[in-house]
Amino acid sequence: MRLEDKDIKTREVTHWQGLHLFHFDMSSCSQKVRIVFRELGLPFTPHPINLMKDEQQTDWYLGINPRGEVPVLVHNGAVHTESNDIIQYIDENFASSEKSLLPQSGSERQAMQALLDLENDLHGDLRTVTFTYLAPDLKNRTGDKDSLDFIGRFHNAFQALDERLSDSAYLLGDRLTLLDISWFITLFRLERAGYPLAEHPRLAAYFLRISRRPSFQTEIHAGALPMRFVGAAYRRFSRLIRGSLARDYQRWKSQS
Ligand SMILES: N[C@@H](CCC(=O)N[C@@H](CS)C(=O)NCC(=O)O)C(=O)O
Incomplete structure (x- = not known):
């Protein structure tokens, strides 16, 4: 914009x-x-x-x-x-035409926009995951942590992505597009917080595969070392005190 x-x-x-x-x-x-x-x-x-x-x-x-x-x-x-x-x-x-990460057809472009909007709509939920399981919520940035609805929203989105991977290597066909990049950090954060990605087997395999790309690897390791150290220590502490997202996912599943 x-x-x-x-x-x-x-x-x-x-x-x-x-x-x-x-x-x-x-x-x-x-x-x-x-x-x-x-x-x-x-x-x-x-x-x-x-x-x-x-x-x-x-x-x-x-x-x-x-x-x-x-x-x-x-x-x-x-x-x-x-x-x-x-x-x-x-x-x-x-972007040069060889490197462009945009889909070719109008229908793919429409599908991309809808799934980019879904990714954007889940940004508040991603913040909840981050400040519940991955980093201290020093500024009270999350809403109601006791409701597990945000887990259901990720589950539904991940099911939709998993289905797209039933006959293609990437979310919009056979090559990497902006859509894969947009969802990557969400997948990375959720996985790191303990979301059981194996519940969506194609998505889990795809995530492992694209994670190996050098540009994605660089971002997986983003952040100043002291902050990453604090983050790792907090994750352990939070698992002991609050439990992991894996446990909350099972709670959500048993309630739904
Ligand atoms: N929909 C916006 C969201 C931007 C956003 O929320 N950015 C966060 C960081 S990921 C931020 O700047 N937060 C500032 C704050 O929490 O005060 C986008 O996709 O760019």
Whole structure:
């Protein structure tokens, strides 16, 4: 989504030339965009915004994205938000025809948009998973942790993805597209939190396979070392105190 020029209060960015990305190491939406840049072999100027230090809430940054979120792409002074729109914008405008990650046909493009929207709709639930099982919820970012409805929403989405893989290697046919990249970090986070991906066997096998791509590997290891250390320690602590998502999945299943 391109923001209107009149809404950009931090005017200096409207003079920036080239491709600039405001992002954070461990933000799923930022990871998605960085993977696309890597897969397409495109250089960009990174501008880290540290969400742990609330840098997204400074007047300077709010003057670029009033929602106070990353990622933001600035291309020749125009400001773009929404990661799924950003990755399509990058591909449409910069990818060579050999490297493009867009589907070919109009019907595939429609199918892609519907599943990108589903991925975006689950962003709040991904946040719940992250701050329930993977990282301390220091800022009270999650809603009702006792309802397991969010698990059902992931289960249903993963069933739909699993079905798409019944006769193709990727979510939209025989080659990697933006759709695979968009879902990857969600799958990675859920798996890491203990979601039993084996419940969706084709999706589990596909996830293992695409995880080996170098661009995906880089993002799996994103984040400063101390933060990754804290994350690993927290995961163990949280499993002891709260139990894992694997256990909650079984609870959800027995209730549904
Ligand atoms: N729908 C947006 C969601 C962006 C979003 O929520 N970004 C998170 C990081 S993944 C963020 O900046 N959060 C800031 C905060 O929690 O204050 C997108 O896909 O770009």
